[in-house]
Amino acid sequence: MERELLLLGLLRQGEMHGYQLHDFIERNLAFCTDLKKPTAYALLERMAARGWVTVQEVREGHRPPRRVYRLTSEGEAVFQRLLRDNLARFEAAKTGSDVGLAFVDALPRAEALRLLEQRRAALTEQLAAFQSAPTHAGSYQLLIDHQLHYLRSELAWLDDVLARMRAGRLRLVSPRSTPKPKSKEASP
């Protein structure tokens, strides 16, 4: 429901058509949601079918008419509900890209270091992009602050891992015990 929360929230500030909404999201919110064009259009149509928004076709020249969406009071109610729900809940992000770390010990230390330094470079690059972005007004800035905070935290952690690996202080299970884990135990 985050996607509809987002769309409703944007429509709250004024009527917009699909292209506009998608474009705005892609330009400014790509780092927290990613919503493709067909998905956006379909979502908007569904919201219209549910009465959360109204549609008005505005034709201008010979291009496909803009379908301009406007929030209804029902839509506003839904927005309020979704917003409260969203704010009260915490969902830890599942990176998924973490999985590899569980297996670093499969590589020679030197190579693992080299690869993680590549990772670090990618991270600092993203961080730099956010740091150079202009400050915005409104609570949208909160999102950017959060992302900055998150990226810095990731960098700090990665640096810590790198330092520990360089110092050889990372206890890995290595010596290839091949324990034939047919039993019901844990810890790989």
Add this chain to the structure above:
Amino acid sequence: MERELLLLGLLRQGEMHGYQLHDFIERNLAFCTDLKKPTAYALLERMAARGWVTVQEVREGHRPPRRVYRLTSEGEAVFQRLLRDNLARFEAAKTGSDVGLAFVDALPRAEALRLLEQRRAALTEQLAAFQSAPTHAGSYQLLIDHQLHYLRSELAWLDDVLARMRAGRLRLVSPRSTPKPKSKEASP
């Protein structure tokens, strides 16, 4: 490809059947991947079809025979490739649940505070769960360390936001200017 990386990595330590693999992931890795049973089975079959693993049916009693998977050398090669790729890359996690924060200014300050405190409670609960978990050997511990680091960082950030909101130091766009943003501009 993270899912296959994970499965291959686990199979690297020894042969296992589907139920075992799924069970292990669900118990120990739920916080970073979530992989349902039918998905796991299907993935394993596909990996077998591609020659990354071999299957051997082991029947025992009158239950459905275990399908025991074993890594092939080709599978090992794929594992190595996926692992290097994974370690070198950094993908910022998209929480999605952040979206709501862009709209906090739609609620009265007091209520926003109340809701974010609920969020904080949920977060500390998850944190507590991880802090009380036993220490593991091997690089699996890295994942847990990372998660702890991440959750603490989120908590710190949330506390900062709460503090700023309480002090009224959070500049929100509030006063309902209703700017009718029909033009091509940004920043809601």
Add this chain to the structure above:
DNA sequence: TTTTCCATGTAACTCGTTACATGATTTC
């Protein structure tokens, strides 16, 4: 004795993406 666990799977479905189609219009 009833529930939970073991161990597999299928079928239907939802969600979202990719690739494609259209055609005027503005920009280089």
Add this chain to the structure above:
DNA sequence: GAAATCATGTAACGAGTTACATGGAAAA
């Protein structure tokens, strides 16, 4: 004159989930 932008959409596909089915074994 070519390329990007505006503005909509459809169709096919893929990945993953849910709900269901089976049936013995162990545990409560």
